[in-house]
Amino acid sequence: MSAKPFKVLITHPEVPQSGIDLLEACELVRVESLPPKRSELLQKIRGVDGILWAGHEALNAEALDAAGPQLKSISTMSAGIDYVDLDEVKRRKIPLGHTPMVLDNAVADLAVGLLIAAGRRFHEGRKKIETDKWENYHLNWMLGQDVRDSVVGFYGFGGIGQAIAKRLSGFDIDQVLYTTRRRIDRETEKELNAKKVDFDELLAKSDFVVIAAPLTAATQGVFNATAFNKMKNTAVLINIARGKIVNQNDLYDALKSNRIFAAGLDVVDPEPLPPNNKLLTLDNIVILPHIGSATNRTRSDMATIAAHNVLRGLAGERMLSPAY
Ligand code: DGY
Secondary structure, three states: OOOOOOEEEEEEOOOHHHHHHHHOOOOOEOOOOOOOOOHHHHHHHHOOEEEEEOOOOOOHHHHHHHHHHOOOOOOOOOOOOEEOHHHHHHHHOOEEEOOOOOOOHHHHHHHHHHHHHHOOOHHHHHHHHOOOOOOOOOOOOOOOOOOOEEEEEEEEOOHHHHHHHHHHOOOOOOOOEEOOOOOOOOOHHHHHHHEEEHHHHHHHHHHEEEEEOOOOOOOOOEEHHHHHHOOOOEEEEEEOOOOOEEEEHHHHHHOOOOOOOEEEEEOOOOOOOOOOOOOHHHOEEEEOOOOOOHHHHHHHHHHHHHHHHHHHHHOOOOOEEOOO
């Protein structure tokens, strides 16, 4: 018998060492295949007490059944938990943690980059060079959207949205609008010059619309043709949340017809996006391969928080960042 009291599964071979080190008091079982094979995961999950669930494999009844009833603690290594069947986890009363907050700054930095890149036509500019169409003899060539004095509207205004707004205050924007279920505290509203509005007002008044909400049944597909038709035709849409919040066919039409000015996406549907996807044919879109939290420090912090969550769940304590 192992002298270590708990057996913990690490579902991905590339979890940063900072997280692994914290789990040294546990017997570790690790998925070694890359990309991680579900069959290996389902085999190694049997009989474990805790799981550090890294990667976006479905965490569902199949996996929980395979683990067995002794399972006491799980933490994802992500902020978003849309790949988790939360009802199944709750039904079994298994504590679940995730890793919000530690990635707010990295994602916010990337969002500001996307907002400027899309608003100022970086992708199209690069293509002009490659196709020998550098026509700067025009005085009004490649004009884009100003960030200064703009209204920035947030669909979802948690830690990431607020970190973006904080950064943008340095760009002298005029106002922040936000649409959320609950109003945020008055002090933060004041600090960020932010006002809660309904969705239609957000769409109508914003020069930049930033999607920073979790993917849920209520947010899926909300950015569709109806929404795009309510936006300014100079508006820029940014999505750093989840691809499925946007109806991509409708987005394609809105961009192709210049119904809106541009989009900057770090998330798409599906991921990976096939190289022949029609969005990639557009000039007025900047697309990144879901790299919002991809910095060394952030990944290491995510692993650390996830490991602490697992340990706390095993000890019967409240997790650092419980998901429910
Ligand atoms: C998250 O943590 O949800 C990021 O989108 C990376 O998956």
